Amino acid sequence: xxxxxxxxxxxxxxxxxxxxxxxxxACAPAEPSASQSTGLPSAPIATSSAGPGTAAGGSPSATxxxxxxxxxxxxxxxxxxxxxxxxxxxxxxxxxxxxxxxIIRAASTKPAERIGSLLVNPGGPxxxxxxxxxxxxxxxxxxxRERFDIVGFDPRGVNSSTAIRCIDNLDGHAALDPSPDDAxxxxxxxxxxxxxxDACASRNESxxxxxxTDAVARDLDQLRAAVGDEQLTxxxxxxxxxxxxxxxxxxxxxxxxxxxxGAIDPSLDLEAFRTGQAKAFEAAxxxxxxxxxxxxxxxxxxxxxxxxxxxxLMASIExxxxxxxxxxxxxMVGPGLAWSAVLGALYSKSYWPILGTALSQAKDGDGSxxxxxxxxxxxxxxxxxxxxxxxxxxxxxxxxxxxxTDVATFSGWARRLNDSAPHFADMLAYNDLICAFWSVPAQGxxxxxxxxxxxxxxxxxxxxxxxxxxxWSEALAGQLVSSVLITRxxxxxxxxxxxxxxxxxxxxxxxxxxxxxxxxxxx
Numbered sequence: 001x002x003x004x005x006x007x008x009x010x011x012x013x014x015x016x017x018x019x020x021x022x023x024x025x026a027c028a029p030a031e032p033s034a035s036q037s038t039g040l041p042s043a044p045i046a047t048s049s050a051g052p053g054t055a056a057g058g059s060p061s062a063t064x065x066x067x068x069x070x071x072x073x074x075x076x077x078x079x080x081x082x083x084x085x086x087x088x089x090x091x092x093x094x095x096x097x098x099x100x101x102x103i104i105r106a107a108s109t110k111p112a113e114r115i116g117s118l119l120v121n122p123g124g125p126x127x128x129x130x131x132x133x134x135x136x137x138x139x140x141x142x143x144x145r146e147r148f149d150i151v152g153f154d155p156r157g158v159n160s161s162t163a164i165r166c167i168d169n170l171d172g173h174a175a176l177d178p179s180p181d182d183a184x185x186x187x188x189x190x191x192x193x194x195x196x197x198d199a200c201a202s203r204n205e206s207x208x209x210x211x212x213t214d215a216v217a218r219d220l221d222q223l224r225a226a227v228g229d230e231q232l233t234x235x236x237x238x239x240x241x242x243x244x245x246x247x248x249x250x251x252x253x254x255x256x257x258x259x260x261x262g263a264i265d266p267s268l269d270l271e272a273f274r275t276g277q278a279k280a281f282e283a284a285x286x287x288x289x290x291x292x293x294x295x296x297x298x299x300x301x302x303x304x305x306x307x308x309x310x311x312x313l314m315a316s317i318e319x320x321x322x323x324x325x326x327x328x329x330x331x332m333v334g335p336g337l338a339w340s341a342v343l344g345a346l347y348s349k350s351y352w353p354i355l356g357t358a359l360s361q362a363k364d365g366d367g368s369x370x371x372x373x374x375x376x377x378x379x380x381x382x383x384x385x386x387x388x389x390x391x392x393x394x395x396x397x398x399x400x401x402x403x404x405t406d407v408a409t410f411s412g413w414a415r416r417l418n419d420s421a422p423h424f425a426d427m428l429a430y431n432d433l434i435c436a437f438w439s440v441p442a443q444g445x446x447x448x449x450x451x452x453x454x455x456x457x458x459x460x461x462x463x464x465x466x467x468x469x470x471x472w473s474e475a476l477a478g479q480l481v482s483s484v485l486i487t488r489x490x491x492x493x494x495x496x497x498x499x500x501x502x503x504x505x506x507x508x509x510x511x512x513x514x515x516x517x518x519x520x521x522x523x
Contacts, residue, residue: 073105081105101162102160103223106151119153121243128389144511158389165204165391166200173196175336200439224254234258240260245266264476266449274429282424323365324366333374337371343424347467398434398440405436451480463490485518486506
């Protein structure tokens with residue numbers, strides 16, 4: 001089972017952690033921040049009138065918003081201020097229960113020139129905006145930190161906000177083969193999915209129905225008011241673009257500036273979404289292996305026969321999992337953890353050298369580096385415990401998406417994907433199998449968004465993005481009436497933090513409302 005995705009951005013912290021495995025065998029890697037962890041985003045879609053807290057048209061109503069109290073900031077160390085904002089559990093019944101939303105602020109370094117707050121979301125669902133800002137503040141250019149309070153938030157259900165918890169230790173689930181070859185392996189996936197869904201239902205009865213993206217968008221408007229801004233300035237990555245798009249549809253007049261990087265197309269249903277991702281990851285893997293074959297410096301060069309060597313290695317791991325010798329970790333690296341490592345490393349081209357080394361070490365019988373890559377992407381900490389990012393991810397996906405309730409449909413998706421995405425067909429097709437057993441009915445429906453009354457919205461798409469394919473950014477740009485599209489030519493997930501051209505354009509827009517030219521091309 002895959003987990004949520006957060007913006008990889010500048011990958012130095014994770015690279016340093018992984019390289020420590022290469023050169024210091026006795027040291028386990030540090031847990032990366034939310035700005036460094038990666039995985040797969042879901043494509044949440046606007047909830048229907050059947051769901052709690054939504055308008056009849058399928059979008060959160062912009063009327064009758066509850067009054068929110070101003071944020072009461074307290075010092076939480078490192079120069080940051082923290083606060084909790086109380087929001088209705090159900091916006092359709094705003095006095096019948098509340099949830100707490102944790103926020104963090106890095107105050108403007110030039111208060112006299114302060115514009116307001118820049119609210120940021122790193123992705124997910126399940127990514128922590130609080131950790132993103134605390135651990136990755138340097139990722140934001142000096143000019144933004146001078147003129148804005150940088151504000152991150154943990155969406156409902158996530159981390160330090162009112163959080164959900166399903167299964168405390170996911171080691172057993174992570175070890176399953178995500179590409180079942182026979183009935184027994186498929187039964188294992190089904191049993192695991194059912195167990196997970198049952199645990200979520202039994203432990204989160206009072207909150208499970210209230211974790212939709214529409215509710216998060218409503219919360220975002222509450223946060224805007226709580227930090228004292230009349231209009232929202234927002235920077236969202238990956239799943240954060242869905243939050244932004246839903247917000248724009250519901251509250252177009254409350255936007256000052258909005259930049260969405262690595263966009264998700266809200267008109268896709270679950271099958272179309274996973275199909276797009278499977279094909280994009282297949283293309284990314286092909287590009288990596290071709291690049292490795294061209295460079296003798298790549299640790300997995302294999303005399304230029306990287307594709308054959310890769311397929312042979314992954315097949316051997318499926319038959320006989322390998323130990324993590326350098327880490328002295330008792331877990332064996334089987335197909336689940338190995339494929340998680342491969343998928344995670346494809347999120348940024350800066351990870352490619354590490355992936356090459358991980359594959360080379362695995363061929364020699366040591367899965368340590370594969371384990372070191374896979375763990376943070378699944379929310380596993382150095383002490384063996386798990387964050388709740390995967391729990392929050394699943395809860396949001398299953399609530400936002402109408403999913404099949406029969407296993408045969410998922411199997412049909414896998415068969416149809418085999419020709420176009422043979423390496424990732426099963427992994428992506430069965431990714432949401434838990435939703436087949438979810439206790440709360442899905443509230444979502446695919447639909448386009450237009451937000452005709454919104455000011456210019458900047459969308460960034462990367463041509464080689466494996467997690468949010470470039471076509472999705474094109475699609476969202478075609479839906480949002482006021483949008484402009486920046487295209488980054490390159491590999492990896494999202495463009496901000498990977499391209500100075502993208503950064504310069506987005507920063508000028510956020511700071512001075514200088515709207516970039518539609519169709520701007522960056523590298």
